[in-house]
Amino acid sequence: MKDILSQIKSELGKDAVILSKREIADKTFGLTARPLIEVTAAVDFDAGISGYHLKTSGASSGMPEPALQAFSGSSTEHLAEGITELKDMIKELIAHSGMKLHEKNPLRKKLLSRGIRPNLVDVLLTKLGAGAKESAVRSLLGKLVRTEEPAASRVWVFMGTTGVGKTTTIAKIAAGGALNHRRKVGLITLDTYRIGAVDQGRIYAKILNIPFMSVSSVSEFRAALGKMGSLDLVLVDTVGRSALCRDYIPHLREYLDGIDPCTFLLMPVATRDSEMDTVTRTFSGLDIHRMIFTKADEAMHSGSVITHNLIHRIPVSYITTGQRVPEDIEKASSSMIVHRCLGDRI
Ligand SMILES: Nc1nc2c(ncn2[C@@H]2O[C@H](COP(=O)(O)OP(=O)(O)O)[C@@H](O)[C@H]2O)c(=O)[nH]1
Ligand SMILES: [Mg+2]
Missing domain, CATH: 3.40.50.300 (P-loop containing nucleotide triphosphate hydrolases)
Structure with missing residues (x-):
């Protein structure tokens, strides 16, 4: 966990924020699933959208230019220490982003009701500010969502x-x-x-x-x-x-x-x-x-x-x-x- 945190900071810079952390069982590796810690981190959208997918178990990610990415690392004995550090960072994030502010925002409710993941909704609303209008959310999402024709191949x-x-x-x-x-x-x-x-x-x-x-x-x-x-x-x-x-x-x-x-x-x-x-x-x-x-x-x-x-x-x-x-x-x-x-x- 300590390694992951320092890697997040060195890869995404000091502005990186932790959005969530959970333990997952990675079924990719069959019946003897290894416990993994998934940490979702992000930098501000303005900063050019960066991040990456860290795997510790050997499977390649093949995921280009992520905006918000899951960081996975194997569980270590430093877990407790890491969790304390994470808690501090999350507290900082809440204070910093004004997530609480969004809780009563009807736009937040609407975005959640349409199935957008809560931490993404909060990042979007934080980016747009407390008084964000739906039109601004639409316009930001319109810029962020990636669509493309199939790649040139027979x-x-x-x-x-x-x-x-x-x-x-x-x-x-x-x-x-x-x-x-x-x-x-x-x-x-x-x-x-x-x-x-x-x-x-x-x-x-x-x-x-x-x-x-x-x-x-x-x-x-x-x-x-x-x-x-x-x-x-x-x-x-x-x-x-x-x-x-x-x-x-x-x-x-x-x-x-x-x-x-x-x-x-x-x-x-x-x-x-x-x-x-x-x-x-x-x-x-x-x-x-x-x-x-x-x-x-x-x-x-x-x-x-x-x-x-x-x-x-x-x-x-x-x-x-x-x-x-x-x-x-x-x-x-x-x-x-x-x-x-x-x-x-x-
Ligand atoms: N409602 C709906 N059903 C779909 C759609 N595409 C496929 N299906 C249905 O989903 C079922 C499984 O589709 P199939 O093409 O056999 O899936 P495959 O196993 O991935 O090849 C079939 O009954 C399809 O008619 C869709 O866009 N909408
Ligand atoms: Mg088929």
Whole structure:
């Protein structure tokens, strides 16, 4: 803990503030989960937004330019000492930021009711000052939320836990590419667990009249990519029984090694904050280039998208809004994300 605190200060400067601290069990490493301390720290937004993700357990973070980041370090015998120091820093933060001042602010209530994480709400309101108007919050969030088109690559890989909407989203994108832009699109399913979950992809490919291949080894995958070499875009569906199981990420990494794809992590908007963090941490071992938030139509509010974006800084490319293929998908923009979150729709 002492090391983490001095690292925070040396990396983020003396203005760094601690926002929260909690013990977590890092499931990334399987059944014998190691206890980790997660400390969320931040510097003022004006200071150019800096921070980083410190891991002590070997998994790479792959998270670019974080605004607000989680600092994780393994528990040490200096814990008690560290906690005292943390308490002092938190007291200082409360006095400094006027968090108490925000407690009665109706805008705070609204932001919280839309699912933005409390410590982020307090940082935003502190930044904008006690009398902040909603328009100022919208404008600040509009500047902070990162969205981007998919990275330039012929191979787009769709990752995420089971049932998040990978196959459906791929069908929507394939249909958009094949029908609207007349691009030659192909579909490959990585049936890494041989669970026969390829039929859905095969059916979509048949309807869209695009090439489809299901592969169950790295060499088959390379061969399939070779066969689809003349296509403009190859969409890769990853099937996994449990993405959080120990072997999944290294296994997927073997498939993607040397291919230089654009990778997407798909996440339903209604996913709990802590689960979003765990899944993102797990998949960050593979480099996540873009986010696709799915099932926005099923979420009561969409502050989770903003929270995830401010914490993890992975640009959002698409939001999906229903089961209809190909209609229910929208290109993401920061204004659309802010409007979805703070608009009248609740
Ligand atoms: N309401 C809603 N349902 C969706 C959306 N995207 C996918 N689904 C549904 O979620 C379920 C799982 O989707 P699927 O594509 O099979 O998920 P996968 O396991 O990640 O490939 C299916 O019933 C889809 O129709 C969406 O944007 N909104
Ligand atoms: Mg699927």
